[in-house]
Structure formats: C-alpha cells, structure tokens
Amino acid sequence: MGHHPHGHGHNAGSGTPDWLPPALLLLAAAGAYLLLVRRARHRNPALGWSRWRTGFFLGGILLLGVALLPPVAPFAHEDFRGHMAQHLLIGMYAPLAWVLAAPVTLLLRTLPVSRARRLTALLHSLPARVITHPAAALLVSTGSLLVLYFTPLYNATTTGPAAHWLLHAHFLLSGCLFAHAIAGPDPAPARPGVRTRLVHLGVAIAAHAVISQLMYGGILVDIRAPIDQVQGGAEVMYYGGDLAELLLAAALVATWRPEPRRARSRGAWRGVVPARNVSGGS
Incomplete structure (x- = not known):
C-alpha cells in the first residue's frame, strides 16, 4: 500500500535514469547562480558578493540533490518515512539555505538598470506584498499540509510522476516563500516586525506538532x-520539523537589523526638538 505505482530507475520507453x-x-541552477556571482563581482569589485551567500545556495543544491537522487528518492517512492524525509529536505531545509543566499538581491545587482527597476516595482506591487x-x-506552506494529508490528495499524488513532481514543486516554492517571509535577507516591503514574524513562526511550529501527532495517532489522516x-513519518516530521524551525528562528535573529529609533510622539514632550535635529545629523 505504501509503494508508489509509478516505478523508479528509468523513464518508461526512454532508457533515461x-x-x-x-x-x-x-547543476544548471548552481551554474546560473555562480554566473550571476561572477557578474556581480565584475560589475562592482569593491562590493563583491559574500562567499557565505554562495555557500548557502550550493548547500541548498546539495540538500535537494540528497532528496531527489538515490538512495533517498527510491526509498521515498516505497516508504512513507522516506517521503517525509524528502518532504523536509525539499520543503524546509533547502528553502532556508536558498533564501539565505539572497538570490533576489544578487539578481538586482546584475540586471540592467531598467530591468532592475521593473523587478523592484514588481516586489512593491500589491500581489507581491500580499x-x-x-x-x-503560513497559509500556503503549513495550511496546505492539512489538505495534503487529511484528504485523498496525498494518495492521488502517488498515482503518477507528474503529480509527484508537482508536489515537490509545491513543497519547494511554499518553503522558500515562508522562509523569505520570516527571515529572508532579500527586499520585502510588506515584511512586518520581528515580533509579528516570531508569532507566525510559533503558529507554524504548533501546527506542525499537531499535524504530526494526529498523524501518529491515525486520527483523521x-x-x-x-x-x-x-x-515513523510522523516522528520524522515532528523532530525534523522542529530542528528546521529552530534553524529558521536562528536565521531570523541573525538577519534581523534593529530599526532606528523614531522621534518620540509629538504630544509627549511639546517644544522638545528631537535629538537628531539638535545634533545636526542629516
């Protein structure tokens, strides 16, 4: 019952593994990122590009490789525990690494000015802000797990490779979206303050715990x-998800930059000039 009907090893009729x-x-994604890094360093040698960012991106490639290639991929086809391990690698660990690689910032540094302005305008658009x-x-990433595991949807994804790859794409994109919303270093005009993001991260942690416990008990799944x-898959989700979310919280702390203190309310101390004006700062 846990075996996926579509086989693995070679594509039918093509002989391609x-x-x-x-x-x-x-490999193409890694090459494209490294090409952009080279272009960014050539365009502005003084500014350069962080080797840490490059390392995070290549680390994400490695994590995806572990998830999508043997021996994990065949195991995921045949065992739900393998599916859950694959899910965590694709949907939580690799997205965090990719988000910390700041790909949008890198793209903005390498695009021509006109295209960079269009991309910036897109990032500030209402759909992007929403x-x-x-x-x-949170709704797209964590909420979709309820639909996946508590309806016949998961079983439907095991009937053919197309549905299976669509599920992988959803895990990756939704994971990148959540990691970016919580701790991404890339521009995000609608990103709220740290407290609000910590609340959403806490909700995600609690939701994952509840889903994994219901799954372990066989309740409603x-x-x-x-x-x-x-x-076994529920245990992988519980403990592996906790570790991934702790890493996301650490990334939030590491990428957080305190905002400058604003002047006190005008009504609090009338007649008192803000300190930044007294000091003559710009």
Missing part, C-alpha cells in the same frame, strides 16, 4: 501506507 533530469536541473506576508506564506510507516 529517473535521477538524470533533476541532477541536470540542479503573497510575501507571513500570514499568507488519509494516507494509504502501513501503520508503522505512517507513525
């Missing part, structure tokens, strides 16, 4: 797999 297309895509708000990102696999 299943692992080759994702491996090529990952989708990158932590509440929306709709997963066609042996009980021991479902319970």
Whole structure:
C-alpha cells in the first residue's frame, strides 16, 4: 500500500535514469547562480558578493540533490518515512539555505538598470506584498499540509510522476516563500516586525506538532501506507520539523537589523526638538 505505482530507475520507453533530469536541473541552477556571482563581482569589485551567500545556495543544491537522487528518492517512492524525509529536505531545509543566499538581491545587482527597476516595482506591487506576508506564506506552506494529508490528495499524488513532481514543486516554492517571509535577507516591503514574524513562526511550529501527532495517532489522516510507516513519518516530521524551525528562528535573529529609533510622539514632550535635529545629523 505504501509503494508508489509509478516505478523508479528509468523513464518508461526512454532508457533515461529517473535521477538524470533533476541532477541536470540542479547543476544548471548552481551554474546560473555562480554566473550571476561572477557578474556581480565584475560589475562592482569593491562590493563583491559574500562567499557565505554562495555557500548557502550550493548547500541548498546539495540538500535537494540528497532528496531527489538515490538512495533517498527510491526509498521515498516505497516508504512513507522516506517521503517525509524528502518532504523536509525539499520543503524546509533547502528553502532556508536558498533564501539565505539572497538570490533576489544578487539578481538586482546584475540586471540592467531598467530591468532592475521593473523587478523592484514588481516586489512593491500589491500581489507581491500580499503573497510575501507571513500570514499568507503560513497559509500556503503549513495550511496546505492539512489538505495534503487529511484528504485523498496525498494518495492521488502517488498515482503518477507528474503529480509527484508537482508536489515537490509545491513543497519547494511554499518553503522558500515562508522562509523569505520570516527571515529572508532579500527586499520585502510588506515584511512586518520581528515580533509579528516570531508569532507566525510559533503558529507554524504548533501546527506542525499537531499535524504530526494526529498523524501518529491515525486520527483523521488519509494516507494509504502501513501503520508503522505512517507513525515513523510522523516522528520524522515532528523532530525534523522542529530542528528546521529552530534553524529558521536562528536565521531570523541573525538577519534581523534593529530599526532606528523614531522621534518620540509629538504630544509627549511639546517644544522638545528631537535629538537628531539638535545634533545636526542629516
């Protein structure tokens, strides 16, 4: 019951190993990022580009490679515990690494001015502000787990490779969205303060804990797999998700920059000139 009907090893009729297309895509993504890094350093040698950012991106590539290539990929096809490990790698760990690589900032540094302005305008648009708000990102990433595991949707994704790859894409994109909304160093005009983001992260932690506990108890879930696999997958989600969210919280603290103190309310001390004006600062 836990085995995915679509096979693994080679694509039907083509003789191409299943692992080759994702491996090529990952290599292409790594090459594209490194090319942009080279261009950014050439355009502004003094500013350069952080090796840490590059390391985070390549680390994300490595994590995705572990998730999508043997031996994890075949194990995920046959065992729900493997699916959950793959889910965490694709949907939580790799997205955090990629977000910390600041790909949007890198793109803005390498695009021509006119295109960079268009991208900036897009980032400030209403749809972008809505989708990158932590509440929306939480709904898309964590909320979708309820639909996936508590309806027949998960079972439907095991019927063919197309649905399976769409699920991977959803995990990756929604994970990047949530990590960006909480702790991303890239521009985010609608990103609220640290306290609000910590609240949304806390809700995500609590939701993951509840979902994994319901899954372990077999309550309301709709997963066609042996009980021991479902319970093992729930444990992987519980402990692996906690670690990923702790890393996200650490990233939030590491990327947080305190905002300058604003002048006191005008009504609090009337007639008192703000200190920044007294000092003559600009």
